[in-house]
Amino acid sequence: PxxxxxxxxxxxxxxxxxxxxxxxxxxxxxxxxxxxxxxxxxxxxxxxxxxxxxxxxxxxxxxxxxxxxxxxxxxxxxxxxxxxxxxAPAAAAVGIAQDRIEEKAHFTACAAVSGVMCAPYAVITTPDELRVVAAERADLLPGILKTARLGYDGKGQIRVRTAAALTAAWAELGGVACVLEKMLPLTAECSVLVARGWDGQVVSFVPQRNVHVAGILAVTHAYEGALPPALAEQARAAAVSIAGYIGYVGVLCVEFFVVADGSAHGGLVVNEMAPRPHNSGHYTLDACNASQFDLQVHAMAGLPLPQPRQHSPAIMLNLLGDVWLDASGERREPNWPAVLSLPGTHLHLYGKAEARAGRKMGHLNITGPDVASVKTVARRVAALLGLPGLDAI
Ligand code: ATP
Ligand code: MG
Ligand code: MG
Missing domain, CATH: 3.40.50.20 (Rossmann fold)
Known part of the structure; x- marks a missing residue:
């Protein structure tokens, strides 16, 4: 084989x-x-x-x-x-996703076909650029200074309100290449998983809504009504064009912000992309007839890509190391029997020995016959395990 x-x-x-x-x-x-x-x-x-x-x-x-x-x-x-x-994916595509400066240039180049812009931003790679941005780009404040490379889960980012804070933040990040991004008033966040084959065949999952807590994905909502349908369709089409523009092969996740209508950048704004399956697509393991990992295998191996179909509404709850730690930081085993006795709970653990706060240890998918029962079970699981991010459902 x-x-x-x-x-x-x-x-x-x-x-x-x-x-x-x-x-x-x-x-x-x-x-x-x-x-x-x-x-x-x-x-x-x-x-x-x-x-x-x-x-x-x-x-x-x-x-x-x-x-x-x-x-x-x-x-x-x-x-x-x-x-x-x-x-697959190719070095060039991964290179773009590794560097926010290249990534934003890519999104900007695609904007004419994708119909979606990224947040207003400026590149800061030298003390001179910092001086110019601090002096002339008050329109980007309050903003978020992000390192161009190696950031994830909100690491390598500092929120800044003033030019002086920006200058201090750039030093704190080590004077490395950064982008300063305007802070937008988000009403929601969502992401789209696209798979594209060697022959250009493209399939995609229905966009999902994501809730982050302390910069880390906490909850994914994947069901009808999680996002306004027109917005979801716009996000899906944009992600397909963002993948197609660079002849991408494999699974690509594109993250979007949803900004309040009527504000300066109202509507859908593209945030970043990951050249691989993504945490926000883990619900596809239990709620769809093909998962994001199945599609990754098909795409790289040159097999036909099935158009995935979601058969159940789902909520994904991320399980961070915190769930394994008691108030004094001692390790304890979460109450899995109580969780697994609830209908439609699918536990995925990654086999990591050491539980640290913020470390992704596993996730829990909750599926059910209808959205209301999925939400009810999700709330009960969250209460049992002390999980954040479900307050608003
Ligand atoms: P990931 O782990 O998804 O790769 P990351 O560390 O690359 O995350 P971003 O996705 O850039 O970070 O930002 C993390 C979160 O911070 C976003 O999901 C969003 O909640 C918030 N955020 C980032 N940029 C902005 C912005 N311009 N305006 C408002 N909120 C933002
Ligand atoms: Mg990122
Ligand atoms: Mg992100």
Whole structure:
């Protein structure tokens, strides 16, 4: 049987491995951590750094096609692998998603076809640029200063209200390349998962609404009525054009802001994109007839892409390490029997040994026959486990 490879050994790699194995593929994971979630379940686990030539040669020898599960794999590595093997997504696409400056340039270039802009922003890469932006771009304040590279879960971001605060924040972030983004009055956030094949075939999931707490995704709402239908359709079309514009191959997640109508940037605003399955698409594992990981496998392996169909309304609750920690920081096992006795609860744990606050340990999908019962169960689970982010439903 053919072998499919993945760079990175986290939970996204683990769920990719599960999906690949279900189709009879063998799998290879390149990941230095010997106890990684994906390495633990894969046929092959190459334990080297992501840029180690020996490990990469081994991966290329084993695999017919290779993908990545995190965006910070060096783009050169994907480029080099692509000389010998099918690599999806391509180095160029991953490179764009790795760098907010390139990402925003891409969104801006697509705007004519996608119909959606990103938030007003300015690039700050040098002390001179900082001085100019601080002096001339009061329109971007209050704003958020974000490092161009390596940020996730709200890390590498500082909110600033004044030019003086901006100057201090840039120093605090280490004087690295950044973007200053105008803070927009969000009424909601949503994301869209698109899968695109080598032949340009595109399928997509229905957009889902996301709730973040302290910069980390807490809850995903995936059911009719979670978003206004016209807005959801606009987001889906925009995500498809954002993927098509660069001939993307694989699964792409595009995150959007929803801004109050009537305000200066009212409507849909594109935030960022991830060149892989995404936390906000985990509900597809239990609520759809093909998951985002199934589509990742199909896309990279050159199989036809099924148009996914959601068969149940769903809410996804993220399980961070906090759930395992009591008030004094001691580890305890959450009350899974109580959670699993509720109808339609699907528990996914990633096999991580150490629980730290904010660390993604697993997620819980709740499905049911109708939206009301899904919400009721979600509220009960949240109360049992002390999960945030469900107040507004
Ligand atoms: P991820 O883990 O999704 O990659 P990230 O660290 O790259 O996140 P962003 O998506 O840029 O960060 O921002 C994190 C969250 O902060 C957003 O989901 C949103 O809630 C809020 N936020 C970011 N930018 C803005 C903005 N311009 N206006 C208002 N809120 C914002
Ligand atoms: Mg991000
Ligand atoms: Mg984000």
């Amino acid at each position: 053919a072998t499919l490879g993945v760079l990175g050994g986290g939970q996204l790699g683990r769920m990719f491995v599960h999906a690949a194995q279900r189709l009879g593929y063998r799998t290879a994971v390149l990941e230095p951590d010997p106890q990684s979630p994906a390495g633990l379940v894969s046929h092959h686990h190459i334990r080297t750094a992501y840029n180690d030539p020996t490990g990469l040669a081994q991966l290329a020898d084993l695999c017919q096609a290779i993908t990545t599960e995190f965006e910070n794999v060096p783009a050169e590595v994907l480029h080099a692998l692509a000389q010998a093997r099918h690599v």
